[in-house]
Amino acid sequence: MVLQEKNIKFIVAGLLLSILMAAMDNTIVATAMGTIVSDLGGFDKFVWVTSAYMVTTMAGMPIFGKLSDMYGRKRFFVFGLVVFLIGSALCGIAQSMVQLSIYRAIQGIGGGALMPIAFTIIFDIFPPEKRGKMTGLLGAVFGVSSVMGPLLGAYITEYISWHWIFYVNVPLGAVALFLILRYYQESPQHNEQKIDxxxxxxxxxxxxxxxxxxxxxxxxxxxxxxxxxxxxxxxxxxxxxxxxxxxxxxDPIIPFWLFKKRLFASSQILAFLYGATFIILTVYIPIFVQAVYGGSATNAGFILTPMMLGSVAGSGAGGTFQTKTSFRNLMIVSVVSYFLGMYLLGTLTPDTSRTLLTVYMVIVGFGMGFSFSLLPTASLHNLEPQYRGTANSTNSFLRSFGMTLGITIFGTIQNNMFTEKLTEAFKGMSGPGGQESSMINMEDPQQLFHPEERAKIPDFILDKIVDAISDSITATFLIALVPIVLAAVFVLLMGNGRVETTKSSNGVSPPSR
Structure with missing residues (x-):
């Protein structure tokens, strides 16, 4: 496919905007949920607002990836973008929690097409020697949007209206839609396949x-x-x-012969393990800052900025150097930095300075950032175009699945440890102390650790609560080292595959059936 240089720039801009919206909508709603519930009611149904989006996004990823291989990237990317924008507009005008959940499901259908196909389009339109920098750029945007979502959601909700966390997608998406429709032209030739x-x-x-x-x-x-x-x-x-x-x-949706390729299989498992551990950082670092240091909800969001900057640097480094050395060598740097950063976060105490916390977050973010650019590229390594959508959507699916499973498992672990430590701290106490401790609700810590509410808690009670939550969060970070060690094993199993810049590397065909 031959595209003019100026057209490619517009296409990349459209893809970046699309990824920014779809990735951020996984997290932007979280900080606005309290306001949404107070406005719409339906407290018993609020969990469906997040669940509906995640379920339809994950269910759609492998299917849209396969369909893009069969019938072309553009039509399904545009379809996903249009559906996402319709869902966003509907979410903004929702009058009940049930309506909002249904509209979020519609939004998620669109999101399931956007993220995996965007990375695949980059692979289609750029030669091997340029793919690294481009996937690094897209990976950086994915990392930034994942971290910035809660902060932006809190800001928009506080200073504008919760409706605008959805409305803001409409102008951004309209620009992205125009750019893709106007400048992205793909080959009309696609392989004939039967829908599974x-x-x-x-x-x-x-x-x-x-x-x-x-x-x-x-x-x-x-x-x-x-x-x-x-x-x-x-x-x-x-x-x-x-x-x-x-x-x-x-013509299966997920061809199992792909998993016989060592690099592909390792990349999928690593995407799962990295997703499962990264999600706890974005959730529990803000809680630690707010509950232990006594920061506000907005400050807790800002505290993730160093980790975001680290992930941008890591994603860029992974994209830049993947033409110079193997995926395995780069992922070794990634997993070592990721392990070190997670371990250091596991040593946090209420007395740890903000400066040290910032350094720890930069380290862990740098290690995580490599995975945003390297793992999608490794998944597509030496694959012909008709398998790229399937391969990349599988990688995106497993990362999202890891995030969901990770927050469920580690969230349960942290909550149980917090309850246990709190019980031990107040064991034998009665009266006001026991009453205050029973008010702790880790499902919504922002309410309890709001500065005004925090000031009402006696110091000797507050100290015990802070110690309990600090110990439970840092212990969770240390437990997260187990899947990171497992990830190190799969990094070593990746082999010596690297991005080939010679024109002779055009991909491989599947084994004969």
Missing amino acids: WWGAVTLVIAVVSLMFALELGGKQFAWDSFQIIGLFTSFGLFFIAFFFVERNAK
Whole structure:
């Protein structure tokens, strides 16, 4: 495909705007949820606002990736962008929590097409020697949007209106839509393939069942309730069915032969492990700052800026140097920095200075940033164009799945440790102390640790609470070292694959069936 240089710049701008919106909408709603609930009511349904978006996004990723391989990137990217904008506009005018949840599901369908296809388009329009810098740029935007989402959500909600956390997507998306429609021209030739309907159905049901089980378990329903057990059972049955369907499908949604490629398989597992651990940083560092240091909600959002800058630097470095050395060598730098940063965060105490916390976040962010640019590129390494959408959507899916599973598991661990330490701290106490400690609600720590509320708590009570929450969060960071060590093993298994800049490297075909 031959594109003029000026057209490529406009295309990249459109892709960057799209990724910024889709990635940020995973987190931007979190800090506005209290205001939304107070305005719309429906406290018992607020969990669905986040769940609906995540479920439809994850369910759509593999399917849109496959469809883009079959019928072209542009039509499905534009489709995803239009649906995302319609969903955003509808969310802004929602009059009830049920309406907002439905509109978020529509928004998520669009988001499921945007992120994986954007990275694949970059791979299609740039030669190998330029892909690294471009994927580094897209990865940096993904990292920035993931961290900036809560901060922007808090700012817009406080100074404008919660409706505008959705409306802001409309002008940005309109610009992105114009740029893609006007300047992105792809080849009309695509491989004839048969749609794997049974694979799509079983995959969607399996993903939806698992996502709802993880999102609702321990919140609206107990983990051992009939509803949650039923959802996990549904996931197991339909996932097994998906596995058998894909093994026999002529053109499967996720070709299993890809996992026989060592670099591809390692990249998928690493995306999962990095996603599972990165999410706890974005959630618990702001809580630590707000609850332990006594910062405001807005300051807690700003405190993530050093980690964001570190991830931008890491993503850029990973993109720049992937033509000079192997993916494995770069990911070794990544996992060492990531491990060191997470370990240092695990040593935090209420007496740790803000300066040290900033340094620790830069280190952990730098290690994480490499994965944003390297893992998508490694997933597509030496693959022909007709498999790139599938490969990249699988990588995006597993990273998102890791984030969902990670926050569920580590959130449960942190909450249990906090409750245990708080119980020990107030053991034998009665009266005001016990009453104050029972008011702690880690589901919404911003309410308790708001400066005005914090000032009402007696110092001897506050110290015990601060110590309990500090110890539980830092212990969670240390436990997160286990999957990072596991990630180091898979980094070593990546092999010596690297970006080839010679014109002879045009991809490989799948093994004969």
